[in-house]
Amino acid sequence: MQTLSTFVIVVGARLATALVQLWVIATLVFSIMYIMPGDPVLLLLGPESHPSPEAVAAMRQQLGLDQPVLSQYLKWLGNAAVGDLGKSLDGYPVIEYVTASLPKTMELASAAILVAAIMGVPVGIAAALWRGRFLDGLLTSLSTLGISVPVYILGSLLILLVSLKLGWLPSSGYTDISRNAFLHFQKLTLPAVTLGLGLAASIARMTRSSMLEILSRDFVRSLRARGMRERRVIWLHVLRNAAIPIVTIVGLQLGNLMGGTVLVEALFNWPGLSTLLVTAVSNRNYPLVQGSIVTIAALFILINLCVDILYSLLDPRIRRKRA
Amino acid sequence: MPGREILKIDNLSVAFRTEAGLRPAVNGVSLSLVSGEILGLVGESGSGKTILSLAAMGLLPQNAVVTSGRVEFAGADLLTARPDVLRKLRGKRISMIFQDPMASLDPVFRCGDQIVEAILLHERMTRRQARERALELLQKVGIADPARCLRSYPHELSGGQCQRVMIAMAVACKPDVIIADEPTTALDVTVQKQVLNLLRGLNREIGAAILLITHDLGVIYEVADRVAVIYHGDLMEEAATADLFAAPCSDYTKALIASMPSASAPQSRLPVITRDGSGMISSAAEDRPAAKPKPAINGASEPLLHIRDLTKSYWVRENALATPRAFRAVDNVSLAIPPRSTLGLVGESGCGKSTLSRLVMRLIEPDDGAIEFDGRNLISLGREEMRAARRDMALVFQNPYGSLNPRQTVTDLVAAPIDIHQGGRDREAAVAKLMDAVGLPRNAMKRYPHEFSGGQRQRIVIARALALKPRLLICDEAVSALDVSVQAQVLNLLQDLQDEFDLTYLFISHDMSVVRHVSDMIAVMQKGRIVEAGPAGEVFDNPKAEYTRTLLSAVPKIGNADPIALEAH
Numbered sequence: 001m002q003t004l005s006t007f008v009i010v011v012g013a014r015l016a017t018a019l020v021q022l023w024v025i026a027t028l029v030f031s032i033m034y035i036m037p038g039d040p041v042l043l044l045l046g047p048e049s050h051p052s053p054e055a056v057a058a059m060r061q062q063l064g065l066d067q068p069v070l071s072q073y074l075k076w077l078g079n080a081a082v083g084d085l086g087k088s089l090d091g092y093p094v095i096e097y098v099t100a101s102l103p104k105t106m107e108l109a110s111a112a113i114l115v116a117a118i119m120g121v122p123v124g125i126a127a128a129l130w131r132g133r134f135l136d137g138l139l140t141s142l143s144t145l146g147i148s149v150p151v152y153i154l155g156s157l158l159i160l161l162v163s164l165k166l167g168w169l170p171s172s173g174y175t176d177i178s179r180n181a182f183l184h185f186q187k188l189t190l191p192a193v194t195l196g197l198g199l200a201a202s203i204a205r206m207t208r209s210s211m212l213e214i215l216s217r218d219f220v221r222s223l224r225a226r227g228m229r230e231r232r233v234i235w236l237h238v239l240r241n242a243a244i245p246i247v248t249i250v251g252l253q254l255g256n257l258m259g260g261t262v263l264v265e266a267l268f269n270w271p272g273l274s275t276l277l278v279t280a281v282s283n284r285n286y287p288l289v290q291g292s293i294v295t296i297a298a299l300f301i302l303i304n305l306c307v308d309i310l311y312s313l314l315d316p317r318i319r320r321k322r323a
Numbered sequence: 324m325p326g327r328e329i330l331k332i333d334n335l336s337v338a339f340r341t342e343a344g345l346r347p348a349v350n351g352v353s354l355s356l357v358s359g360e361i362l363g364l365v366g367e368s369g370s371g372k373t374i375l376s377l378a379a380m381g382l383l384p385q386n387a388v389v390t391s392g393r394v395e396f397a398g399a400d401l402l403t404a405r406p407d408v409l410r411k412l413r414g415k416r417i418s419m420i421f422q423d424p425m426a427s428l429d430p431v432f433r434c435g436d437q438i439v440e441a442i443l444l445h446e447r448m449t450r451r452q453a454r455e456r457a458l459e460l461l462q463k464v465g466i467a468d469p470a471r472c473l474r475s476y477p478h479e480l481s482g483g484q485c486q487r488v489m490i491a492m493a494v495a496c497k498p499d500v501i502i503a504d505e506p507t508t509a510l511d512v513t514v515q516k517q518v519l520n521l522l523r524g525l526n527r528e529i530g531a532a533i534l535l536i537t538h539d540l541g542v543i544y545e546v547a548d549r550v551a552v553i554y555h556g557d558l559m560e561e562a563a564t565a566d567l568f569a570a571p572c573s574d575y576t577k578a579l580i581a582s583m584p585s586a587s588a589p590q591s592r593l594p595v596i597t598r599d600g601s602g603m604i605s606s607a608a609e610d611r612p613a614a615k616p617k618p619a620i621n622g623a624s625e626p627l628l629h630i631r632d633l634t635k636s637y638w639v640r641e642n643a644l645a646t647p648r649a650f651r652a653v654d655n656v657s658l659a660i661p662p663r664s665t666l667g668l669v670g671e672s673g674c675g676k677s678t679l680s681r682l683v684m685r686l687i688e689p690d691d692g693a694i695e696f697d698g699r700n701l702i703s704l705g706r707e708e709m710r711a712a713r714r715d716m717a718l719v720f721q722n723p724y725g726s727l728n729p730r731q732t733v734t735d736l737v738a739a740p741i742d743i744h745q746g747g748r749d750r751e752a753a754v755a756k757l758m759d760a761v762g763l764p765r766n767a768m769k770r771y772p773h774e775f776s777g778g779q780r781q782r783i784v785i786a787r788a789l790a791l792k793p794r795l796l797i798c799d800e801a802v803s804a805l806d807v808s809v810q811a812q813v814l815n816l817l818q819d820l821q822d823e824f825d826l827t828y829l830f831i832s833h834d835m836s837v838v839r840h841v842s843d844m845i846a847v848m849q850k851g852r853i854v855e856a857g858p859a860g861e862v863f864d865n866p867k868a869e870y871t872r873t874l875l876s877a878v879p880k881i882g883n884a885d886p887i888a889l890e891a892h
Contacts, residue, residue, distance in 0.1 A: 218426040225380055225421075226441050226492065227413035237429050244431075316431060316476040 007312065014308050018301050023077075025297040029290045030076050034069070041065065063287075085291035089283075094291035097276055102295055104174065105261055105272035108195065109303075111188055112257060113250065115196030116203050121246070123200070124207020125239070131212060139204065146201030151260045155194040155267045162190060172269040191268040195260050199253050206249040210242040217241075244315050251307035258300055273299075326358035329532055330379065330417070330500050335392035337374050337383065348374045350556045351391065356500060361526055361533045363547030363564065365540060365579070367806040368777075371556040372536050376502045378402070379534075380419060381409040396500070415445040418493040422505035424485035428477040434488045435473030441492040460491040464521055482672075483514035490521060497529050504536045511671040511833060516877040519546050538806060540583055541879030544568055552576045554604075568881055574604040580881070582811040584840035592818070593811035593840070625698065626659035627827045628683065628795055633657070633692035635675075635682055652678040653689070654851035660844070662794070663821065665828040667842030667859065669835060669874065675851040676831045680797045683829065684716060685709055696795070714744050717788035721800035723780035727772040733758075733783055734768040740790040757786040760823065761816060778809035782816065789824065797829045802837060814841060835878045839863055847871045 041059045045051040051059075060066045064075070079086065085094035120143075127139040163171035170187050177184040214220065215238060223233050262274040269275075273292055280288035332354045338345040349371040356362050366372040377383050379394050381401055394401040396417065401409065413419075421427045429437060438457040439450060446453070454473070461469035464487040477485055486506060493501055503522065507515035523546050526533050535547055543550055544564060551561040552573065559573040571577045578596040596604060633656045636649040652675045660666040670676050681687045683694055685701055694701040696712065704712055717740075720726045727736055737757055738750040751768075758765050761782040772780055781801065788796055798817070802810045814837065820826055832838050838845060839859060846856040847868060855868035866872045 218421060218423055219429045221382065222419070222421055222427040222489070223429070224382060225413055225419040227410045227415060227444050228440075229410065237432075240431050241429065314431065316433075317478050 010312055011309055014305060018305050021301050022294075022298055025301075026077060026080050026294055027073075029293050029297075030073055032286075032290065032293075080294060085294065086287040088280075088288045088291075089285045094287050097288060098273070098291055098295045101271055101273045101276045101292075102299070104270060105265070105274065105296075106299065107188065108191055108261060108264070108270060108272055109254075109257055111192035112196035112199065112260075113254075115192050116199035116250075119196070120200040120203025121207050123204040124246075125211060125234070127204065127208040128211035128215065129234070136208075140208070143201035143204040146197050147205075149198075151194060151198065151263050152267060154197060155191070155264060158190055158194055159267075172267070174269070174271050187268075191264050191270055194267070195257060195264045198260070199250070199257060202249055202253050203246060206246050207242065210245045211238060214238045214241045240314070244311065247307060247311055247314060251304055251311075254303050254307070255300065258296060326360060326532070328355045329358045329396070330356040330534070331393075331395040332375070332379065333393045333395065335375065335378060335394065336390040337371070337378055338388055338390050340386045340388060345388070345390070347390075348387070348556050349378070352553065352556075352558045353392075354551055354558070354561070356532045356534055358499065358532050359526070359530050360548045361523070361535055361546055363543035363550040364534060364536045364553060365538065365543055365550060366553035367538055367579075367808060369555075370553045372553050373504055375553070376419070376504050376534065376536055379502065380413060380417060381406075411445070414441060414492075414498075415496045416498050417500045417502065418496070418498040420486070420489050420493050420501065420503040420506045423509050424482055424489050425477060425509075427489055428485055430477055432476075433473065434475055434477060434480065438473070438488065438492055438495065442495045445496045456495070457491070460495055461488070463494075463525075464488075464491045465517070466491075481514075482510050483518065486510060486514075486518055487521070490518070490525070494525055494529060494531070498531055500534065501525075501531050502534045502536070505538070506535070507542060508537070508539070512835065512877040513671065513873060515542070515879075519879075522546065539879065540580060540807075541881055544881045545879045552579070578604055579807060582808050583881075584811070584814065584836040585881075592815055595811050595815065596808040624661050626695075627662040627697055628658070628660045628829070629693075629695040630656060630658045630679075630683065631693040631695070633679070633682060633694065634690045635678055635687065636690055651851045653682060656692075656848075656851075656853050658846055658853065658856065660795075660827055660829060662827050663825050664843040665821070665830050665841050667838035667845045668829065668831045668848060669833065669838045669845065670848035671833060671874075674848045676833075676848055677799055679848070680718065680799050680829065680831055683797060684713060684718060711744075714740075714791045715793050716795040716797065717791070717793040719781075719784055719788050719796065719798045719801040721803050723777055723784050723804065724772075726784055727780060729772055732769055732771060733763075736772070736783060737768075737787045737790055739787065744791055753790065754786075757789055760789065760820065761786045776809070777805055778812055781805060781809075781813050785813075785816065785820070789820065792824065794825070795827045795829065797831070799831045800833065801830070803832065803834065810837070817841065835863075835874060847874065 041056055041063065042051070045055060045059060057066070064072060067075075076086070083095055085098065088094050088097060123139050123143065127136045130136050159171045162168050169190055170183070171190070173187055175183040175187055220233060220238060223237055224230075261272060262278065264270065265272045265274040266278065273296055277289065277292040277296070279285075280292060332352060334351050334353050335349055336347065336351050337349040338347045352371075352375060354362070354364075354375075364372050364375070374383070374387065378387075378389065379396075379401060381404065383389070389402050392402070396412065399408070401412070404412075428434065432440075435454065435457055438460065439453040442448070442453040442456055443450070448456070457473060458469050461472055466472045466484060466487055472480065472484065472488065477488075480488070486509075490506075501522075506522070507518050510518060519542065522533060522535070525531065535543070537543060547564050549561065550564050550567045552559040552567075552575065554575045559575045560567070560571070562572070567576065568580070571580060575596070578594065581594045582596055584593060633653055634651065635653040636651050638647040639650045654675070656675075656679060658666065658668075668676055668679070678687070682689050683701075685694070685704075689702065692702075696715065699712070701709065701712060731739075734751065734754050737754045738747065741747055741750050741753055754768055755765055758767060763779065763782050763786070767775070767779075767783075772783065775783065781804075785801075796817075801817075802813050805813060817828070818841070821828065828841070830838065830841050842859045844857065845859045845862040846853050847862065847870060848854070849870045855862060855866065855871045862871060863875065866875060
């Protein structure tokens with residue numbers, strides 16, 4: 001049982017780190033209001049309209065900006081901790097906007113990771129097993145291409161080819177799954193492929209090099225010497241060992257993935273968090289900006305937490321690492 | 324021996340495909356393994372002994388080609404057998420044990436699951452039965468707590484335990500043949516002795532024939548019934564063990580036996596294996612001018628290095644919750660080395676030898692104690708003073724492959740200390756002189772490390788260590804990675820350099836015979852403490868500490884014929 005308790009401790013420690021990270025981000029987001037040039041109230045009211053001092057004061061009070069900074073900060077933090085991210089300028093709670101768009105972004109990101117794994121891992125394995133042959137060269141060059149093409153170009157090309165020329169899939173938009181599940185997934189496919197392809201290329205390259213490294217290890221020779229089928233050697237032992245660096249690369253690439261959602265959501269008109277953020281920024285809707293940034297950050301931290309836990313499940317040496 | 328021939332290698336030749344065409348690795352070797360016997364196969368690195376064993380299992384690397392010959396087992400030629408036929412033989416009737424037990428187990432699966440998997444590959448039984456069988460096997464190979472071992476991952480076990488797990492897997496299906504490739508090379512002497520005993524016992528118990536591949540003649544002498552000697556891919560000779568050691572026929576075997584340092588009978592210089600233009604191999608002990616007289620060990624001369632009560636602890640935790648406790652890597656150690664003498668420091672892995680060497684250079688900071696070098700306490704020196712003081716000492720590490728930057732030329736490598744401490748003044752001339760001193764040609768200066776053999780690389784490392792004319796040279800397992808014949812050359816070189824440059828050595832090794840050969844005085848270290856220290860002859864001939872006796876009795880010796888004498892007391 002010692003294994004289990006150690007595991008719980010490792011996860012607990014990681015969770016505590018995640019909370020600290022979240023706090024730092026919440027603090028940074030809070031300070032944006034003060035670091036950004038210009039008075040947010042004036043910006044909100046529109047400086048050209050030369051608002052009256054009464055209007056400014058009223059706005060300040062409405063936003064709670066007339067109180068001391070420290071109490072504003074503590075209030076913001078306290079509210080954020082219980083899920084209250086304040087009110088948007090149009091009067092609705094920020095959390096409502098966030099909860100409406102968060103699942104859509106998560107769905108897009110998960111679909112992209114799925115696409116990346118389904119494409120990247122087998123390609124990497126094939127390239128490693130046929131190392132130095134034609135197939136390896138082809139797959140490696142394709143993955144280099146996949147890494148180098150920017151998301152918006154890839155997305156535009158896919159729309160042009162798959163939607164406009166071939167007419168296989170709708171070019172953009174979002175349909176709720178409860179209304180039409182088939183259409184929902186049809187509309188999900190192109191953005192997910194666009195977002196996932198770059199990651200698939202990274203995963204393919206990492207899988208290839210990681211597989212090659214593991215294949216040269218002594219224990220693989222020992223497994224063969226024990227009369228194990230090649231299939232079992234590769235799929236059970238080699239892949240399980242090779243998965244550790246692959247999971248790492250996925251974890252590291254998730255930052256890029258979240259960045260990519262901004263472009264992909266805009267390109268495909270996907271009503272996710274990034275779209276929310278972009279709209280909020282252009283409308284100078286500060287509470288909404290704060291709320292969406294904190295949510296995106298929390299999502300990012302959560303995904304990394306999952307990667308770390310997965311990592312320790314895969315590698316017993318990390319799980320039982322002596323502190 | 325009345326057994327029947329079970330594995331027959333007939334006129335086997337293997338070559339590697341390289342850019343320059345086929346490079347032969349094994350040339351027409353014929354060997355046969357008789358049931359129930361232990362056949363020792365001896366050779367140095369690159370001699371082709373591992374290739375021979377891999378060929379027998381059909382596990383040759385992809386760039387290897389069999390150019391002629393057969394490997395007969397159970398009436399079939401293994402070289403032409405179909406993959407699924409081979410697969411059914413591997414692990415079931417022929418099994419293998421490899422050199423590095425830690426690396427030979429899959430790190431992400433529990434040992435128990437790996438043994439169960441190995442059993443289920445060839446036997447029809449339930450998982451539960453296989454698990455019970457695994458438990459029995461672990462008991463048989465002498466694992467103290469088999470149930471715990473089943474649950475453990477390889478990194479949680481020691482090297483010796485891992486090798487036992489490997490052996491348990493190898494004997495799981497009661498094979499006819501076990502091929503053991505350097506099974507004890509990565510292990511400490513005392514563990515090596517246990518593993519060899521185990522192999523011998525299993526050989527008697529289940530009657531499996533063992534092909535024991537090793538570079539260590541001592542190991543062969545103690546356990547093998549017959550010996551085959553291989554050199555540069557050629558079989559030099561094959562004979563019963565006692566006959567081979569009593570009257571070796573081939574020149575190479577004679578030279579190989581002569582170049583081994585002996586723990587019981589030290590020589591002043593080791594003969595070196597040479598091969599002349601016609602390919603004749605001979606053993607030559609080249610003459611050198613008589614060494615300057617060594618200073619008397621117990622004489623009045625001030626020690627160059629005097630370590631007093633040195634202690635270094637690390638904080639370790641048993642698990643994430645436990646309170647950390649101090650682990651004393653070096654525990655109250657006191658040593659004195661007179662100038663121009665050699666102190667040999669022996670002990671098994673993890674005893675604190677290397678920590679001690681790093682403490683002396685203050686590469687890590689001691690907790691307590693004093694290090695006096697030439698009368699000055701190094702502990703009291705400031706950062707810059709210590710940096711200057713390090714000019715007088717140098718370290719030579721174990722692995723000549725890892726300690727040279729592959730992107731630098733020999734000149735740059737050897738001149739590095741000159742660049743650091745003397746601003747690179749006269750570096751070319753200095754390096755040229757050092758090349759002469761360590762016996763490398765001057766045209767080596769423009770070349771890169773990968774162009775040299777292991778022994779030559781260790782010469783480069785030694786040249787670099789000597790660049791600033793240090794007074795103390797710390798050799799941390801400096802010859803452990805080298806073949807016996809190369810080891811002999813490097814040991815002779817160290818001796819010559821000591822005479823020439825008045826060097827003082829702190830010579831750290833796990834190899835008792837090497838330490839005996841080079842040392843004037845010996846200190847035996849166990850668990851961070853010095854358990855015995857004294858003049859070399861006295862420590863070896865009349866050991867006082869129990870641990871020293873254990874170490875000495877574990878060293879495989881040629882001339883101690885009865886394998887029964889090996890049994891652990």
